[in-house]
Amino acid sequence: MSQYDYVVVGGGTAGSVIASRLTENPDVTVAVIEGGPSDVDRPDVLTLRRWMGLLGGDLDYDYPTTEQPRGNSHIRHSRAKVLGGCSSHNTLIAFKPLPSDWDEWAANGAEGWDAAAMDPYFGKLLNNVVPVDEKDRNAIARDFVDAAQAALGVPRVEGFNKKPFDDGVGFFDLAYHPENNKRSSASVAYLHPVMDQRPNLHILLETWAYRLELEGTRARGVHVRTKDGEEQYIEAAREVLVCAGAVDTPRLLMHSGIGPRKDLEALGIPVVHDLPGVGENLLDHPESVIVWETNGPIPENSAMDSDAGLFVRRDPEHQGPDLMFHFYQIPFTDNPERLGYQRPEHGVSMTPNIPKPKSRGRVYLTSADPEVKPALDFRYFTDEDDYDGRTLVDGIKIAREIAKTEPLANWLKREVAPGPDVNDDEALSEYARKVAHTVYHPAGTCRMGSSTDELAVVAPDLKIRGLDGIRIADASVFPTMPAVNPMIGVLMVGEKCAELLTGSDVR
Numbered sequence: 001m002s003q004y005d006y007v008v009v010g011g012g013t014a015g016s017v018i019a020s021r022l023t024e025n026p027d028v029t030v031a032v033i034e035g036g037p038s039d040v041d042r043p044d045v046l047t048l049r050r051w052m053g054l055l056g057g058d059l060d061y062d063y064p065t066t067e068q069p070r071g072n073s074h075i076r077h078s079r080a081k082v083l084g085g086c087s088s089h090n091t092l093i094a095f096k097p098l099p100s101d102w103d104e105w106a107a108n109g110a111e112g113w114d115a116a117a118m119d120p121y122f123g124k125l126l127n128n129v130v131p132v133d134e135k136d137r138n139a140i141a142r143d144f145v146d147a148a149q150a151a152l153g154v155p156r157v158e159g160f161n162k163k164p165f166d167d168g169v170g171f172f173d174l175a176y177h178p179e180n181n182k183r184s185s186a187s188v189a190y191l192h193p194v195m196d197q198r199p200n201l202h203i204l205l206e207t208w209a210y211r212l213e214l215e216g217t218r219a220r221g222v223h224v225r226t227k228d229g230e231e232q233y234i235e236a237a238r239e240v241l242v243c244a245g246a247v248d249t250p251r252l253l254m255h256s257g258i259g260p261r262k263d264l265e266a267l268g269i270p271v272v273h274d275l276p277g278v279g280e281n282l283l284d285h286p287e288s289v290i291v292w293e294t295n296g297p298i299p300e301n302s303a304m305d306s307d308a309g310l311f312v313r314r315d316p317e318h319q320g321p322d323l324m325f326h327f328y329q330i331p332f333t334d335n336p337e338r339l340g341y342q343r344p345e346h347g348v349s350m351t352p353n354i355p356k357p358k359s360r361g362r363v364y365l366t367s368a369d370p371e372v373k374p375a376l377d378f379r380y381f382t383d384e385d386d387y388d389g390r391t392l393v394d395g396i397k398i399a400r401e402i403a404k405t406e407p408l409a410n411w412l413k414r415e416v417a418p419g420p421d422v423n424d425d426e427a428l429s430e431y432a433r434k435v436a437h438t439v440y441h442p443a444g445t446c447r448m449g450s451s452t453d454e455l456a457v458v459a460p461d462l463k464i465r466g467l468d469g470i471r472i473a474d475a476s477v478f479p480t481m482p483a484v485n486p487m488i489g490v491l492m493v494g495e496k497c498a499e500l501l502t503g504s505d506v507r
């Protein structure tokens, strides 16, 4: 048996921040249990533009979804199995959540997580967050920005993190090093500079946590299995911090007997703590795609092939944007091909997505065997008023307006998918939902909330309700989805968790 002050389960996006901050104090010992290998000296991981090569590969847990009657049942949810977690896998688009996103959390019971309280944590981040470099700004992406501005009258934004916005188009901020296209992931920014320097930081790689150990209501440690199949028990003298992400955090809790009583009993898992919200409130940013063939090849330069984007606010009463688009400098036809569309040799795509989706899903176990992947039922497009489906239809119509506008129009030869013959709302909706993809943003499955919220899993101090010595810090604690891409929000959760643990104050 080994004992450390803190045991961090998951050396991913939030886990890397917490492990790094805690070990700034040389008297504090930390073990990080990470299911994947190191990312050090791995250009396949560290080179941002190679992100697509990681999808579905050895470093991907690759979770299927359950049947989605109103959506696409074939979506695979990539979750990274490597130090740095999904920040070692993703496109590193870096948005500080909007003030309205944090204020919505506070309004949902996350006291102390309002915009004014959260803003200082952005300034603490160690990641190199910079706008897409001039040399990486592709000519067609520049023309997309100009065309969207002309077609919609939205402002051109240079630096989305400079001030809050409701709409706008421009190149993203990314967490990367433009000079060599190297990631500035959570591991690169928080662990690489210190992991060989700090004897109090122990990173156990390729080691899987399969059960939490509790004594009464107090968490004591974690049972793990190493790469060689050896079982070990790692004890936490102070606290266990669960940072395994929006899929694996509820999975680990449920295998430890923490979760909805009825579901656990049905699988024969002894109930340690009945917590009905574990696995509920599964959120995502679903997106659709519209693809064009271009008149010829597109220039090669790019940071990661989706460097610019657009935010629209259709409803002037809405807090923040209610429709978002990534512009891909590639024909992103993986899902349309299943419906019979063909991938053009040269092309581009716009992917309308729903910043504030209304459908809610659930992660649940189908077996008591911790090796069996959990089921992910996003219940895509099941909200009562079909707000989610209608948002994608609006998105396709807006995308077409932009495509008709110069200087983008001149690049485009024809619309490949859904194609000019698909026009009425019903047909557009059917297409949009059947080719719907994910922006890989699952969140919310152990949501934070007030003491009167029966489905809240953690309190605003991130402690699991009803238990001691255990907190959760990762995308699973999000009460609601930010309108923007969530990674910076996850890093800020990590910083805030570290502050809660060390008692330091950022203000």
Ligand SMILES: Cc1cc2nc3c(=O)[nH]c(=O)nc-3n(C[C@H](O)[C@H](O)[C@H](O)COP(=O)(O)OP(=O)(O)OC[C@H]3O[C@@H](n4cnc5c(N)ncnc54)[C@H](O)[C@@H]3O)c2cc1C
Pocket (backbone or CB within 6 Å): 009, 010, 011, 012, 013, 014, 015, 033, 034, 035, 036, 078, 079, 080, 081, 082, 083, 084, 085, 086, 087, 089, 090, 091, 092, 093, 094, 095, 207, 208, 209, 210, 243, 244, 245, 246, 248, 249, 252, 439, 440, 441, 442, 473, 474, 475, 476, 484, 485, 486, 487, 488, 490
């Ligand atoms: C392909 C892709 C593209 C994306 N693009 C963007 C983007 O451009 N911008 C953005 O803002 N967001 C993006 N996201 C989302 C963003 O990366 C995630 O929301 C965020 O990184 C999640 O952080 P986390 O700490 O919750 O989990 P993770 O970073 O996934 O960390 C979880 C860690 O825990 C480990 N782990 C899990 N279970 C166990 C266990 N039982 N035992 C031991 N270790 C375990 C995993 O190996 C992993 O390292 C993208 C995600 C993906 C997959």
